[in-house]
Amino acid sequence: MTTTPREGGRTALDELRDTYREQLDRLAAERDAARRQARIAQAQADVARADLASLKARVQELLTAAARHLPDLPAAEGPDESARALPAAEEPGDAARAGADETARALPAAPDGTADDPAREERPARAA
8 A cells, every 4th residue: 555645635545544434434324223213113112012001901991891791701810920021022923822812711702603593594605
């Protein structure tokens, strides 16, 4: 590498220094963008947790109200202590199955009156 000025009056060292500064500026901009995205994601996660807590409370209120008006309705089970904390990371399929299991336990099964119900009209099968 030569330190003698070239045609434009810049040395190779000056060019290298400028390239290095440009790269540092790019990396700093990427870092700042990643930090902004992380803050946004954290804020969205906080809102989602608050929404979930609100929904859980509302479901509990509705189940309590339903139990008052429907004495045959089984008592609503409170959430497990272990289910209160969100897991660090789950596979998407695992979370969906876990949610379905909790829903199945919390809600009573619908009465199956379709087999012997004379009031039910028979519908003709659709042609494909």
